[in-house]
Amino acid sequence: GQNIDQPTEMTATEGAIVQINCTYQTSGFNGLFWYQQHAGEAPTFLSYNVLDGLEEKGRFSSFLSRSKGYSYLLLKELQMKDSASYLCAVMDSNYQLIWGAGTKLIIKP
Amino acid sequence: ETGVTQTPRHLVMGMTNKKSLKCEQHLGHNAMYWYKQSAKKPLELMFVYSLEERVENNSVPSRFSPECPNSSHLFLHLHTLQPEDSALYLCASSQEESSVPGELFFGEGSRLTVL
Numbered sequence: 001g002q003n004i005d006q007p008t009e010m011t012a013t014e015g016a017i018v019q020i021n022c023t024y025q026t027s028g029f030n031g032l033f034w035y036q037q038h039a040g041e042a043p044t045f046l047s048y049n050v051l052d053g054l055e056e057k058g059r060f061s062s063f064l065s066r067s068k069g070y071s072y073l074l075l076k077e078l079q080m081k082d083s084a085s086y087l088c089a090v091m092d093s094n095y096q097l098i099w100g101a102g103t104k105l106i107i108k109p
Numbered sequence: 110e111t112g113v114t115q116t117p118r119h120l121v122m123g124m125t126n127k128k129s130l131k132c133e134q135h136l137g138h139n140a141m142y143w144y145k146q147s148a149k150k151p152l153e154l155m156f157v158y159s160l161e162e163r164v165e166n167n168s169v170p171s172r173f174s175p176e177c178p179n180s181s182h183l184f185l186h187l188h189t190l191q192p193e194d195s196a197l198y199l200c201a202s203s204q205e206e207s208s209v210p211g212e213l214f215f216g217e218g219s220r221l222t223v224l
Binding site: 008027030031032033035040041042043044045048053087089091096097098099100102 | 111113149150151152154199205210211212213214215216217218
């Protein structure tokens with residue numbers, strides 16, 4: 001079967017750095033996505049990795065290793081507004097998105 | 110504002126009621142989706158419409174009936190639901206042939222409670 005694993009919940013301190021991991025086993029691979037979802041709001045697209053390596057976008061970076069079936073989302077200089085759920089998703093060989101259950105990130109002052 | 114609007118935001122219905130969820134996208138996209146989001150579970154794809162034709166129906170019970178009258182509008186008709194259908198129903202749109210396949214634009218969802 002196809003599976004995406006990510007931690008259920010993480011806590012970090014304002015101003016610090018946090019890394020949210022995602023591992024996957026899917027039928028084929030056509031890209032990995034990270035979405036952010038604030039409570040009561042729509043999920044919004046953060047990043048897309050299709051090749052190995054690090055993609056940086058401001059305070060957020062996303063890393064991919066296809067051989068290890070592994071990705072992480074790195075958030076730097078954490079702000080209170082970064083408190084949200086972070087969803088990892090992989091596009092399989094049929095171009096279907098397979099979703100993880102999301103990681104709830106709690107930022108403390 | 111994501112460009113995808115869902116109504117109603119909240120809906121409470123009895124098991125014998127008939128109601129509909131509405132989604133409208135203002136992005137000029139050619140694909141629309143219904144997802145079910147339950148607490149601590151992955152998003153579940155229910156229906157996909159591409160160019161107004163249904164292309165995906167992931168074994169969804171017949172008590173959920175989608176309708177896509179044009180590329181900007183999507184409905185989910187609900188009848189004789191069960192309490193376990195209580196969830197957040199998310200609508201999304203995308204542009205096929207996009208440089209980033211899988212980049213979805215979501216609405217804020219309709220929170221459904223079935224009594």
